[in-house]
């Protein structure tokens with residue numbers, strides 16, 4: 276499990292150590308961790324550190340100090356380095372160490388922006404030490420210009436590699452919001468604890484890979500604000516069949532999805548549920564859709580029945596339901612059934628407050644915007660996308676349901692907390708029908724769930740596990756070319772095999 280904390284909590288945890296005079300020691304630990312990651316990356320990309328070209332973007336504070344000290348260590352191993360100072364001040368001791376190891380310095384001004392950009396472009400690695408947890412608002416003046424003008428390659432790409440020191444500059448360490456232009460990294464080396472801002476929204480996209488450097492403050496931190504499940508956490512949530520099982524004891528998933536207009540969604544959700552593993556899928560919906568499901572998945576049991584008359588352990592309702600009135604009614608009945616229920620796509624429009632955490636809403640940002648506005652908030656889609664962490668929490672609190680907000684980093688909030696962030700996915704999953712497969716995966720996990728730990732956040736953990744399985748399946752599929760959503764279940768089966776037996 277990866278635990279993340281707001282920048283403010285990390286600063287509070289550092290305070291007792293700073294008051295005890297350990298500030299320089301903490302900075303050396305941070306700088307050493309950054310140096311090691313940069314050295315490993317350079318060794319991997321060009322075989323050796325000697326002769327590498329390093330650029331440090333250094334702001335006025337300790338974040339710049341970390342980056343300058345790390346670059347000093349690279350200089351000592353034979354790299355060449357230039358510090359681009361984005362402020363009139365720089366950490367004095369770190370700058371002195373950098374200079375004494377042979378580092379060159381360029382003051383960033385209007386007339387040196389293009390020279391700084393050229394240096395970055397020609398370098399092997401850029402260390403972004405403009406702003407860390409002390410940043411307020413977005414990047415200012417020429418540093419902002421640098422971020423805007425940076426070619427796509429500098430923002431993310433092969434060469435140079437961009438390593439963010441603690442967090443990408445311009446990203447809010449607490450929320451992941453970007454107040455304006457910000458830098459993007461291939462790798463973020465973060466100190467003391469992962470910052471919440473690396474787990475959500477623009478911050479999650481800008482961070483790239485995340486590495487944590489232990490600087491000895493873990494004992495001073497309280498409960499995390501956001502967590503990320505790793506595969507061993509997910510494996511512990513899965514239920515494998517045991518010898519005495521039969522199909523009903525394993526768990527039955529009811530799927531009320533698809534309509535004459537959108538039949539494919541039901542086929543995709545069913546296929547994904549079967550690949551995840553469930554005792555049976557009972558499908559409720561119109562005959563033409565049942566026919567397609569039978570053709571693709573003969574094991575599914577289909578009927579045009581109602582929710583109360585159908586005995587299942589969990590529901591999926593909504594994918595491809597369109598304006599089909601019967602499917603809308605089934606979604607409402609599934610929400611009222613008291614059973615775990617995934618409420619997706621068009622069914623989200625039927626949501627009323629007063630739900631329980633066993634109801635899991637799975638909107639994308641557009642559906643989330645509609646949901647929030649129906650609950651009395653005034654927010655547009657860009658607003659949701661800019662600060663998804665705030666809005667996923669708000670939606671969970673307003674509805675009483677668990678809410679899974681899809682995106683590059685998928686966020687899951689239980690009402691009153693906790694919050695999970697999963698970022699295993701690939702942008703190749705941004706394809707029609709991909710969300711339908713997620714609802715099938717989650718439905719299967721809910722239907723077979725026998726882990727018995729129904730404490731706060733249990734459904735959020737299962738939802739986070741489903742998002743991760745979906746993301747990993749997408750990544751696997753993308754290895755051999757563009758992702759064909761109807762083939763995703765093959766990837767799901769192989770991810771499940773790894774999780775269960777790996």
Ligand SMILES: NC(=O)C1=CN([C@@H]2O[C@H](COP(=O)(O)OP(=O)(O)OC[C@H]3O[C@@H](n4cnc5c(N)ncnc54)[C@H](OP(=O)(O)O)[C@@H]3O)[C@@H](O)[C@H]2O)[C@@H](O)CC1
Pocket residue numbers: 289293298301302303305306334335336337338339341362405406407408409410411412413414415440441442466490
């Ligand atoms: N504390 C510790 O023990 C440890 C901390 N560590 C490291 O320190 C980092 C935090 O360092 P920090 O507190 O010095 O803040 P930092 O992010 O460098 O920026 C502050 C400076 O920037 C300025 N500034 C602010 N906003 C701005 C903007 N929008 N645009 C431009 N300038 C802006 C602000 O000046 P202001 O304008 O507010 O007067 C101030 O001068 C943390 O992320 C980690 O890397 C590690 O070494 C481990 C030990």
Ligand SMILES: Nc1ncnc2c1ncn2[C@@H]1O[C@H](COP(=O)(O)OP(=O)(O)O)[C@@H](O)[C@H]1O
Pocket residue numbers: 620638639681682683684685700701702703704705706707708709710711712713745
């Ligand atoms: N840029 C992206 N990077 C990674 N995953 C993405 C991206 N965009 C969307 N996804 C994932 O793809 C799925 C899309 O779901 P959704 O929009 O509901 O699709 P549909 O309604 O067509 O089935 C979600 O699981 C989401 O997290």
Ligand SMILES: [K+]
Pocket residue numbers: 338403404405406407439440441442443444
């Ligand atoms: K930074």
